Amino acid sequence: MKKLHFLEVEGNTKGFFTFLGLFGLISLIGILAAYYMEHNGHWVTGMNNQIIWGTPHVFAIFLIVAASGALNVASISSVFAKTAYKPLARLSGILAISLLSGGLVVLLLDLGRPDRLIVAMTQFNFVSIFTWNILLYTGFMGIVGVYLWTMMDRPYNKLTKKAGMAAFIWRLVLTTGTGSIFGFLIAREAYDSALLAPMFIIMSFSFGLAFFLLFLMGSYKYTQRDLGDYIVNRLKNLLGVFVAAVLYFVLVYHLTNLYSADHRGITQFILTNGGIYTFLFWVVQIVLGSLVPLFLLYSPMGKNRTMIGLASGLIILGGMAQLYVIIIGGQAYPMTLFPGMEVSSSFFDGVVASYAPSLPEVLLGLGGVGVTLLLMTVAIAALKFLPASLADEVADPHAK
């Protein structure tokens, strides 16, 4: 095994500025979309008093969930002492911070009063799961920052394992917190399940690793660095396990809901007669986002990088669909005011709420992805996050 060597990406190249410009533009468009929404008010969006959280939340929660998952690679290296993952630990840490930043930007800019951020940062209601999340997110940034430091500054290397353990525990709590934003809403049938928190954790494993793998393959391709099959195959096999685990949780979640009579309505809505939500669930989340990737990853096609990239992209698409169904489908299904009765009102009681994502919402969400990629582009050029080579003779501990 050759010695591992980290190197910044060359910044003064056409390719670097192209990506910088592209991701900067996507971020800028997102911020302009947010300005348009904030300037006019949310009436310009598809959101309303029934669908309270719309497409921006789907993007934001995807990015936040993926952030904690992206840290997994580093955790496997530091906490579970798998040396094969060590070369990827730095990238894993910085990607986690970037994904979280992108998600938080979207979440913040979708607030009714983003100008009151200072209120959110100074006035805390410690009973609120949102408050816990504000602390968990800022804490995550800090802990992963320290973790990266211990990895990248040689005298502090001996602290890496401890910092990695702290970051690992923190990310589990963080995703539990994100899942609990929904899990503790007693009034909404779709969310009233303790399964949501662990399900969000396993979702984070899958979405985070899919994003990680795409970024890894993309950055190595465009910087013309060697990326051997050893590391890619390990990651894609692990990704397949995570996708299967998410499927298992989805199955258990819906089965338990079908079993309890008061949750049967929402489950039938999602699974059979929910229109767009049923379509997104079966076609995008289950078939395109889970079964097709599993086939791509584990069949002989899984040796092809393009197919692995396609599978990762589909897992991300399926993850977005899954969150869309959970977040928006869960709100669209009417709340029970009088169990067993038919209700109607001028406030859309008793009917499935309508929602169509508006362009500014989608642009804001994509802007968050842009921010993530912009930060990553700058980070890998500024500091030594990427190994100069991940060819098999470097990455494979058993290579001669």
Add this chain to the structure above:
Amino acid sequence: MTINIENEKKDAMTTTVESSRRNFIFGSVAAAGLTVAPGMMLYQTANARSLSEKATSKVRWGMLVDTTKDVDWNKCVDACNTEHGLGNESKSRNDQKTQYIRVVDVKNKGTGYSMSLPVMCQHCEKPPCVDVCPTGASMKRPDGIVLVDRHRCIGCRYCMMACPYKARSFVHEVLSDQKENTPRGKGCVESCNMCVNRIDNGQEPACVEASDGAIVFGDLNNPESAISKILAKHGGKQIRADLKLNPGVHYQGI
């Protein structure tokens, strides 16, 4: 069901007047209000306070809605809209407009029985909207009124996700021509505040006044109040009582 609410109210009013006289001697604001605004319906002043005093948990304001009365509930909705200056959105879609009270039609599919009732913020004893609010903008006063501090609300809308009664609305556009007592800002969440401005001035909520006696307002903690007496004698139900939030709004006939 025959409930003599009018008599109950008169009883309450007598107590009010006597008590207010006593307060007047000590120069209380409540008594002044009674003097300058004759005919104003005062609530039980045994627990009334002047505006300089803080709200106290000795009182728990509540409402009792008698759905069996033949009342046009839309009158309550109109009174609410007028009181708080609602319905002035010009750009919002129907599903984006604010409603503090709505009339809900309920039908039993099995028996065909149907009824209508006004639903507003239920002013829960354990309000989920207060629990989830990250900044403490969504709050419960010691006297049981649940409301939003519009200077603190960041517009995250988590309270709207948490409310089992769908009682809250989000302001989707810039609003002008606002009522002095009900400041409403784009990007903030709002809901029925039980007409806290009126209560603090010794008046009843606007919907109660417009309900032709079908909604009784008063102190649930005071066994002598009209509302407590009716509840003690005839009982009442809370919507989604199974959630154990103990709403301050009770109903009869549901």
